[in-house]
Amino acid sequence: MSTQSAQSILFTHTAPQQAFRLLELPPDLAELLSSDNPPTLEIKSPAPSSQDSNPTDPPPTDTTREYINLCTPSQTYRIRQVQSSNSLHILRPSDDGIQRGDLAVIGAPTSTPTEDVLADMNLSETMTTIAKCGSTLELHTPQEGFDIIPILEGLLGKYDSNSDSNHGNTGQGRLSKHTDRRSIIEGVFADVPVSRAQCERAWREICAFVLPDTGRGWVPTAKVKIGVWKRVIEGAMLQGIDLGKQFLVGDVWKSALDEDGEAEWPRELFEAVVRKVCEAGDGASIDQEGCVRWVGETYLEAVAPTANAAVGRSEFLNAWKDHLPEGWREDAAFSKLTVCGFKLVFIWFANSMRVQEGKHGFPDPTTICFVNDDDRQKLKKNLSTDASASTAAKKARNWHELFKNQKRQKR
Amino acid sequence: MPSIPLHPRASNSPTRVNNPLPQLLQTPSGLALLELQGTINIPSQDNQSRSSPDSPRDPNAAVFETPIGRLMFPDYSPQFTAPDDTKWMKRVYLYVGRYQRMTGEVKKLPQPLALVQRRQKESGAADDGEELEIVEVVKYKIFFKSRPEPVNDI
Numbered sequence: 001m002s003t004q005s006a007q008s009i010l011f012t013h014t015a016p017q018q019a020f021r022l023l024e025l026p027p028d029l030a031e032l033l034s035s036d037n038p039p040t041l042e043i044k045s046p047a048p049s050s051q052d053s054n055p056t057d058p059p060p061t062d063t064t065r066e067y068i069n070l071c072t073p074s075q076t077y078r079i080r081q082v083q084s085s086n087s088l089h090i091l092r093p094s095d096d097g098i099q100r101g102d103l104a105v106i107g108a109p110t111s112t113p114t115e116d117v118l119a120d121m122n123l124s125e126t127m128t129t130i131a132k133c134g135s136t137l138e139l140h141t142p143q144e145g146f147d148i149i150p151i152l153e154g155l156l157g158k159y160d161s162n163s164d165s166n167h168g169n170t171g172q173g174r175l176s177k178h179t180d181r182r183s184i185i186e187g188v189f190a191d192v193p194v195s196r197a198q199c200e201r202a203w204r205e206i207c208a209f210v211l212p213d214t215g216r217g218w219v220p221t222a223k224v225k226i227g228v229w230k231r232v233i234e235g236a237m238l239q240g241i242d243l244g245k246q247f248l249v250g251d252v253w254k255s256a257l258d259e260d261g262e263a264e265w266p267r268e269l270f271e272a273v274v275r276k277v278c279e280a281g282d283g284a285s286i287d288q289e290g291c292v293r294w295v296g297e298t299y300l301e302a303v304a305p306t307a308n309a310a311v312g313r314s315e316f317l318n319a320w321k322d323h324l325p326e327g328w329r330e331d332a333a334f335s336k337l338t339v340c341g342f343k344l345v346f347i348w349f350a351n352s353m354r355v356q357e358g359k360h361g362f363p364d365p366t367t368i369c370f371v372n373d374d375d376r377q378k379l380k381k382n383l384s385t386d387a388s389a390s391t392a393a394k395k396a397r398n399w400h401e402l403f404k405n406q407k408r409q410k411r
Numbered sequence: 412m413p414s415i416p417l418h419p420r421a422s423n424s425p426t427r428v429n430n431p432l433p434q435l436l437q438t439p440s441g442l443a444l445l446e447l448q449g450t451i452n453i454p455s456q457d458n459q460s461r462s463s464p465d466s467p468r469d470p471n472a473a474v475f476e477t478p479i480g481r482l483m484f485p486d487y488s489p490q491f492t493a494p495d496d497t498k499w500m501k502r503v504y505l506y507v508g509r510y511q512r513m514t515g516e517v518k519k520l521p522q523p524l525a526l527v528q529r530r531q532k533e534s535g536a537a538d539d540g541e542e543l544e545i546v547e548v549v550k551y552k553i554f555f556k557s558r559p560e561p562v563n564d565i
Contacts, residue, residue, distance in 0.1 A: 008483045009431045011505065012476040013453050023525040025548065030523045033548060038419035043543065070417070088552075089445040090526060093428040094476065125431035128476050129445065136524065190414050 010126040012094065020090050020131040023070075023079075024138045032072060042071045043079075044193040046151060069146070070139060071195040076146055077139035084136065089129040146194045152202050152219075155188050159209075159218040159269065181210045188217050209272040220269055222301035228265055228273045229295060230323055231256045243325045246285045249274055292331045296320045301370040418544040422530055433487045434494065436517065436551055442526055444552040447505075447513065453477055480507040482553075484517075503553055512562040515555035523550045 025033065032038060045068045068079045189199040208219045220228070233243070235255030241247050253270055257263050263270070277291040299320055304311045313334075321329040421440065430437045437443075483506070486492075487499035500517035507513065526549060530542040 007431070007489075008481040008506075011479050011482045013451060013479050014474060014476050015453070016474070019529065020546075021527040023527050023545075024522045025525050026522060030548065033419050033525070033545065040419060041417040043415040043417055071414075086446050086448050086556075087450050089447070089451075091443045091445055093430045093432075093441045095428045125429060126476075127431060127443070127482060129451070129479075132450075137527075 012126055012128040014094070014128045014130045017129075018090075018131045020133055022088060022133050022136040024136055026077070026139055028075075029072065029077070029139065039073050042195075044069050044071055044190075046191070046193045067193070069193045071193075074195050074197040076141070076194040076198060078142055080138045080140060081135050082138050084134060088133045088136070090131040090133070091127045091129050094126045094128040146198065148192055148194050148198065148202050149206060152188070152192050152199070152208070153206060155191055156208055156217040156219040157214070159220045159224055161224065181212055184210045184212070184215065184217055204272075204276055207269070207272040207276045209266075209268040211266055211268060218269070220272070222298050222305070224265070224269070225273055226295070226298050226302045226323065228256075228270055229277075229298070231264070232270075232274065233323065233325060236325065243286055244288065244327055288328060288331070292324060292328060295323050296332060297370070299323055305370050413540060415540065416542050417527065418530060418542065421544050421546045433484055433489070433492070433499065433517075435500070436553070438547050438549060440547040442547045442549065444520075444524065444549050445555075446552050447515070447555040448558065451479060451507075453479075480505055480511075503555070505555055506562070507559060510561055510563075511559040513555045513559045514557060515553060517551055518554045519551055520549065523548050524552075525549075 046066060070077045070079055185203070189196065189203075192199050192202070194202075206219050207225055208217055210217045232252055235241075235257075236243050236247075236252055239251065239255035241251055241255060243252075249271060252274065253263075253267060256270065277286050277294060300311075300316065303309070303319070304316070317332060317334075320332040324332060428441060430441050432443055481504075483504040484499055484502075485504060486502050492499055503515045503517060505513040505515065525545045526547045527543050528546050530544045532542075
């Protein structure tokens with residue numbers, strides 16, 4: 001009889017139980033963890049909207065966290081807890097149980113029938129359950145990505161002009177006791193719930209910089225960014241620096257100073273802007289295509305942040321060209337603007353025209369304005385979900401989907 | 412929110428105990444997963460006075476084990492089952508008490524599961540927030556999806 005000859009293992013329950021969490025590993029993460037020298041991961045959650053909270057506020061409770069992310073050095077996953085009606089036990093071998101079992105079985109021959117049976121079964125070893133989990137943690141990557149730039153910007157001071165920061169004397173005050181650049185950045189990144197690499201990319205993207213004296217990080221407004229950039233162009237032209245080739249950041253900095261050797265902006269800001277348009281490294285050379293797009297978009301954001309402030313298209317195009325090095329003027333074209341942003345600018349118009357039709361007539365259909373990320377997302381969602389959902393529903397002939405869409409539109 | 416580090420390896424490896432499970436289910440730390448429908452009801456700690464004599468307990472001991480039953484891999488034999496033979500995975504028994512038996516199987520998890528635990532701090536170490544660690548990554552589970560069936564005393 002196979003069951004008779006097979007080995008049986010005593011199964012016990014250990015009290016008190018231990019606390020475990022089960023985390024499902026997607027293939028890439030499993031591979032990373034099984035590598036020879038796996039990195040330490042981080043669990044991050046957004047700061048509970050503490051932009052204007054003061055230190056006397058009660059410490060945040062878990063309920064204020066909207067989500068929790070798991071970050072590798074370069075990647076971010078959202079953690080989702082999935083309940084299960086099954087119970088998952090974590091077992092481990094136990095030698096404690098063997099002795100106990102032996103004691104009970106050998107030392108007390110007249111003890112319970114169960115143990116008699118176990119003794120008969122030549123029970124050699126024990127597995128014991130040390131924890132029970134009713135849920136697992138799943139990792140997934142949200143399709144819409146991690147919208148961290150607003151979070152990052154919320155943690156930084158808005159830099160509008162030099163007097164604005166005034167070296168720490170503003171109402172915002174010092175946020176960090178550190179004056180060392182590295183630890184200030186560390187402090188900010190700890191509150192941005194994505195991986196290190198994504199934090200750094202966003203930091204570069206928004207031209208953030210640290211003024212060590214103020215003890216905090218700053219993000220320049222579009223106006224300031226375009227002002228700095230304009231100065232770079234002018235300075236480079238005066239000094240005969242070809243921005244199309246490799247140049248030294250120091251040279252460009254010197255060229256941007258005025259006659260007295262004074263600068264309108266701190267050098268940190270200047271470097272942040274140059275770093276944004278450069279490909280990589282300090283021996284700088286500019287990524288032409290990215291730079292042209294960035295200049296166009298930043299200029300648009302600075303002068304026409306909303307539909308009401310829209311500027312004429314040709315006017316904009318000329319100004320854009322004026323903000324580029326001489327040789328690149330012809331690169332400025334509407335097709336160079338962020339594809340989705342560009343298209344949506346016109347959709348935005350279509351919408352605003354519809355709204356205004358009755359009252360004020362049409363706004364100039366040849367104007368253009370900046371559509372910020374939030375609105376972009378909204379517009380994109382409106383457009384794509386409606387379209388894709390209805391086509392998907394048609395394809396699937398799924399009545400649930402079909403009606404769901406109608407419901408959504410009514411709301 | 413300060414970030415919480417999740418260390419990819421356990422800080423202290425548990426003491427090695429002979430692992431009675433089939434080779435496939437053995438992990439470096441010895442930890443394994445068992446899933447079953449429903450729960451195992453264990454008398455709670457405070458009604459120890461009523462605990463039956465067949466669960467020997469030392470009330471003074473911090474940790475104690477309550478026997479539940481027996482695990483069996485009827486088609487597995489450490490000597491005769493070839494490492495690439497997977498037929499034995501189809502049948503696992505869990506006897507609970509004398510008269511109940513659950514039949515299950517060993518399954519490969521669709522995605523490996525990391526067992527995460529709070530990292531034990533050395534006493535005296537500065538308390539600078541909690542740290543987690545992955546104690547083990549498990550790829551298989553013992554799965555009992557059906558209800559217990561009555562069996563004769565063997």
